[in-house]
Amino acid sequence: MKITTIPLEEAVGLPLAHDLTQIDAKNHKKSARFKKGQVITEADLETLRGMGRENLSIMEMSPGDVHEDDAARQLGEVLCGDNLRLTEPSEGRCNLVAESSGILWYLAETVNRVNQDPDWVLSALAPHRPVLAGQVVAGFRIRPLVMEDYRVERAVAAVRGGKPFTVLPFKPLKVGLITTGKEIVDKKVEDAFRPKLLEKLSRLNGTLMGQRFRTDSLEQISEAIAAFLSEGADVIICTGGMSVDADDKTPGAIRSRCRKISFQGTPALPGAMLMLGWAESPEDGRDVAVIGAPACVAFDDRTALDKLLPFVFAGMEPGDLVRRWGVGGLCEHCPTCHYPACSFAAGS
Ligand SMILES: Nc1nc2c(c(=O)[nH]1)N[C@H]1C(S)=C(S)[C@@H](COP(=O)(O)OP(=O)(O)OC[C@H]3O[C@@H](n4cnc5c(N)ncnc54)[C@H](O)[C@@H]3O)O[C@H]1N2
Numbered sequence: 001m002k003i004t005t006i007p008l009e010e011a012v013g014l015p016l017a018h019d020l021t022q023i024d025a026k027n028h029k030k031s032a033r034f035k036k037g038q039v040i041t042e043a044d045l046e047t048l049r050g051m052g053r054e055n056l057s058i059m060e061m062s063p064g065d066v067h068e069d070d071a072a073r074q075l076g077e078v079l080c081g082d083n084l085r086l087t088e089p090s091e092g093r094c095n096l097v098a099e100s101s102g103i104l105w106y107l108a109e110t111v112n113r114v115n116q117d118p119d120w121v122l123s124a125l126a127p128h129r130p131v132l133a134g135q136v137v138a139g140f141r142i143r144p145l146v147m148e149d150y151r152v153e154r155a156v157a158a159v160r161g162g163k164p165f166t167v168l169p170f171k172p173l174k175v176g177l178i179t180t181g182k183e184i185v186d187k188k189v190e191d192a193f194r195p196k197l198l199e200k201l202s203r204l205n206g207t208l209m210g211q212r213f214r215t216d217s218l219e220q221i222s223e224a225i226a227a228f229l230s231e232g233a234d235v236i237i238c239t240g241g242m243s244v245d246a247d248d249k250t251p252g253a254i255r256s257r258c259r260k261i262s263f264q265g266t267p268a269l270p271g272a273m274l275m276l277g278w279a280e281s282p283e284d285g286r287d288v289a290v291i292g293a294p295a296c297v298a299f300d301d302r303t304a305l306d307k308l309l310p311f312v313f314a315g316m317e318p319g320d321l322v323r324r325w326g327v328g329g330l331c332e333h334c335p336t337c338h339y340p341a342c343s344f345a346a347g348s
């Protein structure tokens with residue numbers, strides 16, 4: 001590749017080597033004001049001077065050179081999996097954008113392998129966190145203007161095929177809520193979890209199908225789980241009674257109705273007493289998630305339950321990943337909560 005730098009005035013009639021960025025900090029605007037390949041005209045000179053340009057780069061590519069736009073596009077085509085869209089390059093950068101709300105899925109190792117070449121930049125939101133439709137989940141580019149084709153091919157090969165970036169979309173699941181505790185049944189304490197759950201469901205594409213109140217009795221909680229199962233619930237959440245008190249009966253009730261227990265206890269705080277089991281739907285035999293949520297879910301806005309629900313709504317069994325939730329899994333209780341734009345939302 002040959003890049004020739006020439007004074008602005010001599011560039012009239014010649015094509016630009018790369019996009020030229022204009023930043024208007026006062027109005028918080030940043031865009032590619034001139035695009036790669038655009039032929040400079042007399043009328044453009046005033047604008048270019050206003051952007052502080054005195055010289056421009058005119059490029060002649062050599063055989064084997066890949067322009068930044070093409071490099072980013074080639075990587076994007078192998079990265080972009082289900083429910084994501086690849087954007088056109090702008091200023092040499094492409095993005096992956098979520099087409100549905102869901103859980104972002106990829107292996108950290110894929111990103112690290114591409115970035116072994118210090119001139120590649122592949123940067124993504126943390127894996128396994130919830131994302132919204134329309135959200136940029138990854139951006140990538142090369143650092144120089146052009147790169148040798150073998151380095152682009154090496155990055156493409158490092159992805160190892162399979163379109164590894166995907167969004168697992170949230171399904172419209174129906175949730176049954178069982179609120180346990182004699183003090184709540186007796187109306188001495190008002191349930192504080194229902195409004196918090198409604199806010200969570202609005203992000204997850206879920207609906208609350210009903211709420212049952214039960215005292216700390218294994219039989220009563222177990223019967224309420226069975227009732228929601230027979231009414232067609234996809235997810236059943238039992239709150240309270242998950243800890244070590246004599247009256248804590250919820251885990252036993254969940255075990256009484258589940259054919260499999262995924263976990264009881266997670267290394268995330270708050271919410272460490274969280275539990276997940278799977279019951280059989282009497283309707284069609286499908287798996288129904290039965291969650292035991294410790295009482296802190298009624299108090300804290302974000303708990304281990306927020307790490308679990310995206311998996312359940314994406315139809316995923318978190319499995320061994322739960323044992324990795326300790327990394328980043330300590331909520332900072334920020335004065336203004338930015339969840340899920342924080343390490344607490346990320347899954348290792
Ligand atoms: N010695 C120990 N103490 C505690 C442990 C422990 O391991 N050892 N675990 C702590 C953790 S972690 C949690 S979380 C809490 C609560 O666990 P539980 O799920 O058993 O909570 P309860 O005993 O049922 O209730 C505690 C408290 O919260 C109020 N509550 C419960 N549900 C609601 C609701 N839906 N809305 C409003 N308030 C609610 C309840 O009235 C009690 O005051 O235990 C720690 N302690």
Ligand code: MOO
Nearest residue numbers: 271272273294296
């Ligand atoms: O389960 Mo407790 O929830 O860590 O606060």
